[in-house]
Amino acid sequence: MYSTPRHVSEVMTRTVVALGSTTTFKDIVKAMRRRQISALPVIDDAHRVVGVVSEADLLPKEEFRAHDPDPDTRLHRPEALARAQARTAGELMTAPAVTVDADASLARAARIMARHQVKHLPVVDGAGLLTGIVSRTDLLKVFLRTDADIAQEVRREVVEPLFPDPLDPVRVEVRDGVVALAGRIRDTGLVPIAVRLARAVEGVVDVDCALMGPPRRPVLDPDPEDHPQPERSDGPIGRT
Template sequence: MPGTPHTVSDVMTRTVVALRSDTTFKDIVKAMERWRVSALPVVDGDHRVVGVVSEADLLPKEEFRDGDPDRYARLRRLSDLTKAGARLAEELMTAPAVTVPADETLAQAARTMARRRIKRLPVVDAEGVLQGIVSRSDLLKVFLRNDEDIAREVRREVVAFLFPDPVEPIGVEVRDGVVTLTGRVRDTSIVPVAARLVRAVEGVVGVDCVLLGAPRRPDLDPDLPAVAPVGEAGGDPTDRSGSRSS
């Protein structure tokens, strides 16, 4: 139904600086400074990702540089103390690395970053070989999509699919990524489905769905309640109404 979502391979950076396990502490800092990144993947001899070194892994050396740690630090921060004395990437890296396949959707990658609280992910193939890197800013590129492109996809992939024979033409307006649907449809039970599918279109910031059912016919439907959008006074998801979603 809706068009194939963009995947990590569509937005990732393919030229990646990687570290060897024997890269020294100072060379790691130099690489981060030169390439203006806060983390670097560590690879083995076959270019498989085995870990990641971030600025957080390097900071303990400075934190514990000018004094002996107290008893609390020795008990609770053993890992940081170990890294404070580390000299090579293999001693500093966080392992195993959190990685992402190139064919994963941007939404899936975003969920991984949010749940693991990380800013970037090494992109690997089925063998774990490094293919690229994807960052938070890469995932946000979909919101640079222009309103006209979004409107065309909504009309083609959602409106034409769900409402091939509407009571009146369905209006699709997009402004700053916010999609507004207007018009009348024969089956209002699928209006919430339309809102969800529109929200899933890449680049959409929000959805205002004001789709209504067929107009009341007093002579034929004397008991039919007046039409009101769902969520407003008198609205009912089971009547011939629309819904508003954001």
Template sequence: MHDTRYRDTRYIVSDVMTHTVVALRPGAAFKDIVKTMRQWDISALPVVDDDQRVVGVVSEADLLRKEEVSDGGLDAYVDPLRRPDLAKAAAVTAGELMTTPPVTVPPDATLARAARTMARGGVKRLPVVDGDGVLKGIVSRSDLLKVFLREDRGIAEEIRREVVAHLFDGPYDAVEVEVRDGVVTLTGRIRDTALVPVAVRLVRTVEGVVDVDCALAGPRRQPNLDPDLPQTEGARPA
């Protein structure tokens, strides 16, 4: 029976997040928020309480509500469903402007989970918080792409060590692994071709892999040394 287990070496959020974080207090003034965003060239800021717990997030979209009102874009009497937007347009502090509850992610989350959280929340940056909600960092879309900067050589070695060596019987180099620009090519002959889809799936989980081209084949057929004799699996009783 094949042992299909291998050590999980996937990157997690704490590996790529930004540890130095610019955060706001709930009492931060509107103009100070705008200045901070421009100074640090960021589009959203977490809001923390006195214990550094994240209580909300202020984004550029929250700030732009005020611009919409000044241009006559919001009318609470015409569209009652947009009254919360009108309230934000009148806000003057981070506590009034922020979106709650905040969309966050833990430090030990996989990059795939962080990407899904961003997509579902429609956000570009996520506060990273511990189990108590305390701010530990920020992870952005660009942070999640860092894994694709891995060198091909490092990706290939991880695949050989963590996938090939555990999945297939035979010599360490029975399956050849080549990586070019993140695209992995697997070649060689293996005993059990049923393991091919398993190999492809595991290789795709290696951080930095862009695509997988699998050319693995089964063992060579033994030549028929005496073609005149029928091929039987065993002798039959007379």
């Protein structure tokens, strides 16, 4: 069975190339090329992460190499101009570093990457010491999980606790990571919860839900009421 990664520590790269603050520009480029990585953490003498140097931090050196910046660039991009003059990692790095804890969930790491628009996160322990690095590709490893493994977890962790006594057996099918739920249940109020929990299972791409409640009974016309009939009189009806 595929072991589902749930935490950063399970997918991160533990052997990390880190830079000192005095590492030169050319040595940074060489390290990135050798490791085929677009960002490197910068650490201090105690191995605490103090910043990150990415390819984006290096590009201003080439952008402004052959010409002077115009007034608009000077006004709106002072950080890029400073990096164009930088020579070392300490001058180039983005600080403070955006990091993640080793025991953080993969979802949390993904949210941090999206919020800060970065492709790599240094992984640190409680003291801020570098323990690894995690990339976008690492976070996508959960989607290597097999459909059979996903289906088994959805049945065990979602269907059985929520619907222990369904009207019809709840069917769980998974194809290419998409979970399909079908069957009749007693309480349709639990359907949104089931969808949310199934979508939270690692490796699930999406959820299609066709769970239904008890079948409706046909509405029958009520029996016609018996209305009293007026009394008949055999004689003529006259005035009294």
